[in-house]
Amino acid sequence: MKKVLASLMICLMLGAVAAMGASASDMGDRIADTCSQCHPAKRVCKMIGIKDSAAWTKTITRMVGKGAQLPASDIGSAAAYLDSLAPGTGPVCQ
Numbered sequence: 001m002k003k004v005l006a007s008l009m010i011c012l013m014l015g016a017v018a019a020m021g022a023s024a025s026d027m028g029d030r031i032a033d034t035c036s037q038c039h040p041a042k043r044v045c046k047m048i049g050i051k052d053s054a055a056w057t058k059t060i061t062r063m064v065g066k067g068a069q070l071p072a073s074d075i076g077s078a079a080a081y082l083d084s085l086a087p088g089t090g091p092v093c094q
Ligand code: HEC
Pocket: 031, 034, 035, 036, 037, 038, 039, 043, 044, 047, 059, 060, 063, 064, 066, 067, 068, 069, 070
């Protein structure tokens, strides 16, 4: 019974990791879409590694003020996502 429980736990953990991976790349695609409406996504790409998550939160909030289609509740996770990328990587750099 313990073994069954252990493998159940492992499955759940793997599932959670897979789900996190999917939502991170969904966020990347959404940002690439949303943030290339007014200027090239390259403009976002250039700032990866320069802005930290606080600076991204400010920038994204400013962009939403200009009309970027991102719900206010997603600003924090979008900022964290951009802060987590290595310079020159992610869908905004393609
Ligand atoms: C409604 C049009 C519009 C959308 C959509 C938009 N932007 Fe912008 N963005 C601008 C304009 C206009 C500027 C230049 C003026 C300025 O910096 O305020 C700019 C400039 C920038 C800059 C350079 C200035 C700085 O603060 O570093 C970055 C980075 C940026 N945008 C990121 C984003 C991100 C990330 C998104 C998606 C959440 C986004 N933009 C979506 C209009 C937009």
